[in-house]
Amino acid sequence: MIEPGYALAALAIGALVTYGWRALGVVVAGRIDPEGRVIAWVACVAYALLAAVIARMIVLPLGVLAETPLWARLGATAAGVAVWYLAGRRVLAGVAAGIAVMAVLVALTGAAG
Template identity: 55%
Template sequence: MAEVISPLVIVILVGALASYMWRALGVALSGRIDPDGPVVRWVACVAYAVLAALIARMILLPVGSLADVPVASRLLAAGVALGAFYLARRHLPLGVAAGGAALTLLSYWT
């Protein structure tokens, strides 16, 4: 059972704690803070930027076997996803499916 308490379990617990604390704090502070105040808006900007940085890193510098696919293919597939998303009037499932399919096809190609 030593495997169960692996470093990964600890990382998952830390991630879960970092997620739940805001929800609990939200219950505790409800009615006492303004959800549209400047501090909330600032941290929301930081959150968006972190997510965008994470996405860019996952596309340009991925972990695992996705790194074997040339970066040009990954960028092109992301472009296909964006194109399909906007052509289909911001249809999320269609854009996501188009991106995955494009990367698979490009990955056969190269």
């Protein structure tokens, strides 16, 4: 159980730093090169950090997903990527397959009991 005041503060800080990037973008627009090195590094770190967060959500989940077996989460992930690829790289098709496989595996194993 997360303390509501702390959660509100976490979300508010997240919102502030998010808008901070947008406001900074307006301020520096026209003054920095969007194809430059700093922007390229920032994009790489943002991408890698998101990959790290996703992997942690799948391999070491918090909350309700932690009640599911690892093989079910990996299986659902593999199914999502496979269907995404087979359906002509359609993201929605892959997402639908991933959560459908997850629901079936959870129902079969009774993990959500």
